[in-house]
Amino acid sequence: MTAVISTTGLSVRYGGNVALQPVDLEVPEATLVTVVGANGAGKSTLLGGIAGWSRGRPVFGGKVALRGVDITSKSAPDRARAGVTLVPESHSIFYDLTVAENLGLQRPRRGVEGHVFTLDEVYALFPRLSERPGQRAGSLSGGQRQMLAIGRALLANPQLLMLDEPSIGLAPQVIVEILQVVRGLVDGGMTVLLSEQNVTAVMGVSDELILLERGTVVLRGKPDDVKSDHRLIDAYLGMES
Amino acid sequence: MITVAQIINGVVIGSGYALLALGWTILLGAARVVNFAHGQLYMLGAFVTWWVMTQSGAPYWLGLLAALVVMAVIGALMQRILLRMTLEHDLVRIMIVTLGFSYVLTSVATILFGGNAQQVKSPLQGLSVTVGDTLLSYQDILIVVLALVLFLATSLVLRRTRLGRVIRAMAEDPLLAELGGMRPSRIYIGVFAFSAVLAALAGGLLTTRSPVFTTLGGEQVLLTFVIVVLGGVGRVWGNLLAALGVGLFTSIFGALVSPAYTTGVLFLIVLVLFTIRPRGVQLHD
Ligand SMILES: Nc1ncnc2c1ncn2[C@@H]1O[C@H](COP(=O)(O)OP(=O)(O)OP(=O)(O)O)[C@@H](O)[C@H]1O
Ligand SMILES: [Mg+2]
Numbered sequence: 275m276t277a278v279i280s281t282t283g284l285s286v287r288y289g290g291n292v293a294l295q296p297v298d299l300e301v302p303e304a305t306l307v308t309v310v311g312a313n314g315a316g317k318s319t320l321l322g323g324i325a326g327w328s329r330g331r332p333v334f335g336g337k338v339a340l341r342g343v344d345i346t347s348k349s350a351p352d353r354a355r356a357g358v359t360l361v362p363e364s365h366s367i368f369y370d371l372t373v374a375e376n377l378g379l380q381r382p383r384r385g386v387e388g389h390v391f392t393l394d395e396v397y398a399l400f401p402r403l404s405e406r407p408g409q410r411a412g413s414l415s416g417g418q419r420q421m422l423a424i425g426r427a428l429l430a431n432p433q434l435l436m437l438d439e440p441s442i443g444l445a446p447q448v449i450v451e452i453l454q455v456v457r458g459l460v461d462g463g464m465t466v467l468l469s470e471q472n473v474t475a476v477m478g479v480s481d482e483l484i485l486l487e488r489g490t491v492v493l494r495g496k497p498d499d500v501k502s503d504h505r506l507i508d509a510y511l512g513m514e515s
Numbered sequence: 516m517i518t519v520a521q522i523i524n525g526v527v528i529g530s531g532y533a534l535l536a537l538g539w540t541i542l543l544g545a546a547r548v549v550n551f552a553h554g555q556l557y558m559l560g561a562f563v564t565w566w567v568m569t570q571s572g573a574p575y576w577l578g579l580l581a582a583l584v585v586m587a588v589i590g591a592l593m594q595r596i597l598l599r600m601t602l603e604h605d606l607v608r609i610m611i612v613t614l615g616f617s618y619v620l621t622s623v624a625t626i627l628f629g630g631n632a633q634q635v636k637s638p639l640q641g642l643s644v645t646v647g648d649t650l651l652s653y654q655d656i657l658i659v660v661l662a663l664v665l666f667l668a669t670s671l672v673l674r675r676t677r678l679g680r681v682i683r684a685m686a687e688d689p690l691l692a693e694l695g696g697m698r699p700s701r702i703y704i705g706v707f708a709f710s711a712v713l714a715a716l717a718g719g720l721l722t723t724r725s726p727v728f729t730t731l732g733g734e735q736v737l738l739t740f741v742i743v744v745l746g747g748v749g750r751v752w753g754n755l756l757a758a759l760g761v762g763l764f765t766s767i768f769g770a771l772v773s774p775a776y777t778t779g780v781l782f783l784i785v786l787v788l789f790t791i792r793p794r795g796v797q798l799h800d
Pocket of ligand 2: 317318319363438439
């Protein structure tokens with residue numbers, strides 16, 4: 275069975291600085307793959323490369339395919355419309371719009387495969403959003419913002435949902451809560467590529483871990499198989515300090 | 516003594532200014548584009564109306580309609596040129612390029628339309644009602660009503676429709692909007708065309724009240740700037756009030772003191788406001 279997303283030699287360069295060395299990656303249907311690595315390792319760059327997106331001026335190399343179809347030449351909005359949905363690490367919602375307006379930005383896509391999320395389902399998933407549809411998104415708490423960002427992404431009916439460090443700045447119990455929701459989505463058939471610095475938090479929920487170091491994949495495998503690998507432990511200790 | 520005639524005149528002038536300011540403030544709020552050529556779009560709106568009427572003998576309404584269409588296309592082309600800078604929020608280059616546009620448009624207009632002042636007549640000018648002892652023409656009523664209707668419509672679109680939400684989202688973060696499958700370039704081009712159409716509408720309507728020269732435009736941009744500062748960037752209703760205020764001020768101050776000083780005094784007010792109440796750029800209604 276073809277993977278939902280696959281990259282061949284995907285690389286990203288900013289001017290002369292290579293932020294991501296060529297990566298071959300496959301994210302199979304209904305799995306949760308997590309990219310871990312220290313600050314500046316290239317996690318966001320990898321996710322951005324798949325989405326064809328960056329806040330800087332990147333030069334992309336290699337190929338990206340969605341269910342076997344090459345989407346390399348597509349722009350970021352076109353990839354988003356095709357179902358490659360990225361929730362970026364900072365400023366992932368529109369602060370000037372209300373909760374309901376943020377959720378209403380997405381035009382429902384027709385003729386998509388798999389489950390089509392409705393507004394009611396998103397509110398059921400994150401009841402705290404349903405309590406404040408008229409609130410300005412910029413005045414939400416960090417956890418609520420993350421929930422809104424994920425809710426917004428779900429309404430785009432993603433084939434691949436990419437979440438870039440959703441735990442950043444959140445309290446431990448909120449991190450657990452959000453990761454539980456993400457795991458639930460994957461169990462329901464969603465395909466997710468997550469990036470995290472917090473290795474402990476994602477160990478238990480991920481199907482596969484990918485460790486990045488200075489733009490290079492140095493380790494990958496099931497959490498149980500890699501958890502005692504010294505590179506992961508080193509990286510993980512380095513991240514904690 | 517302030518007279519009814521001065522007040523009516525002020526409201527009509529203010530409504531014209533309001534039409535001029537509406538597109539400019541939405542463009543600035545939505546795309547962060549400061550368009551220094553907005554006054555030239557006003558001037559061209561008047562001249563294209565005049566030109567179509569004199570060349571083809573078309574009635575006023577057809578000339579005005581033609582001007583709106585032509586200016587929509589020119590506006591879209593201008594934004595096409597500015598696209599890269601707009602996506603990158605490169606304010607300095609945007610200002611230099613639009614300043615360049617203003618000179619290019621003035622030159623082209625002078626070559627095409629000649630150096631003489633021109634004026635057109637609207638069939639509504641002959642019809643009028645009497646308010647107190649002042650004559651109010653149907654054309655003036657049309658200007659006021661159109662301004663109100665267009666402000667109301669713009670406010671409703673921004674607040675109540677998906678297009679409005681997308682425009683406001685784009686104003687905040689065009690790159691994030693791309694991740695939602697939205698295409699900023701299309702919205703920017705649409706908003707610029709809308710802004711150009713409103714400027715042309717103001718020009719085509721007001722040229723029935725006073726003649727236009729191809730060198731016109733600088734004053735209009737400055738007035739727009741004053742109105743937007745007073746009313747708030749992207750604030751639809753604030754801009755309407757500010758435009759009416761500036762219109763009344765121009766009419767009354769011009770009559771009681773001297774028309775020569777109105778723009779100077781308006782800018783003095785802006786300077787004071789800038790000093791005591793600096794405000795950020797946001798798109799509200
Ligand atoms: N917009 C940009 N312009 C230039 N270089 C960039 C840009 N974004 C990232 N880089 C470079 O790419 C490399 C990887 O950065 P990236 O943001 O992908 O790391 P990360 O793993 O997501 O880090 P963090 O955990 O801090 O989010 C870094 O060396 C960084 O300097
Ligand atoms: Mg990152």
